[in-house]
Amino acid sequence: MANRLRLGVNIDHVATVRNARGGALPDPVRAAHQAIAAGADGITAHLREDRRHIRDVDMARLAAELTKPLNFEMAATEEMIALAERLKPHAACLVPEKREERTTEGGLDVVGQEQALRPAIARLKAAGCRVSLFIEADEAPIAMAAKLGAPVIELHTGTWCHAVADGHTDKAQAEFARLAKGAAYAASLGLEVHAGHGLDYDTARQLAAVPEFVEFNIGHFLMGEAIFVGLDAALLRMRQAMDEGRGAV
């Protein structure tokens, strides 16, 4: 299918449930294998500094076992870059991290961190990782991502998804237009454009209509749905929503 949107499944919150009891179950790596078997185009996992969900051993197993691309989300710290150099995941996505945050709250400040990010990106590239920067859909960070030599960006969709969920129609329309404009600008610079954070069936379907998006990374909503309908059914429904939005069905 021309211009098919890839679905990257984030398994962080299987690990959240596992860590609630301190045992080994449910196994996030098992979820990754099942997601791939159910049609996921790749797996995303976020190894946070505080290890609140994904742990180092999970990332090592994912890197060793997956049959589809692994997208290692990380802060641009020495610890994480060194781990990525050792594990050599298909992709490394640099995301902002604040210990006190409940979840990611926005895009990476690539404009303010240009000098610090440049060597991090170089090291990840040298390790063979496809580097992605998780940023806001604004001209300055998008232009900086291109200047820094990252081949991929992932646009933060959380603000738009929250506006949709809260019924703030005017803000949702403005945020959608911002995402669409940012995606078009990024593509004009030759960047591969992804999107993620807070996407559900409805917002994934809406955003799929923006032709410049190549991949969505979706986790929290899907893992919640899986509790009720199972992971396979949730992925199938998300796949259908993305294809409908892209006009593929």
Ligand SMILES: CC(=O)[C@@H](O)[C@H](O)COP(=O)(O)O
């Ligand atoms: C960057 C992003 O939006 C997510 O991929 C990230 O994983 C969110 O952090 P939590 O998974 O800890 O909520």
Ligand SMILES: NCC(=O)COP(=O)(O)O
């Ligand atoms: N980068 C976004 C991601 O991997 C998943 O975000 P969410 O769907 O868990 O909010």
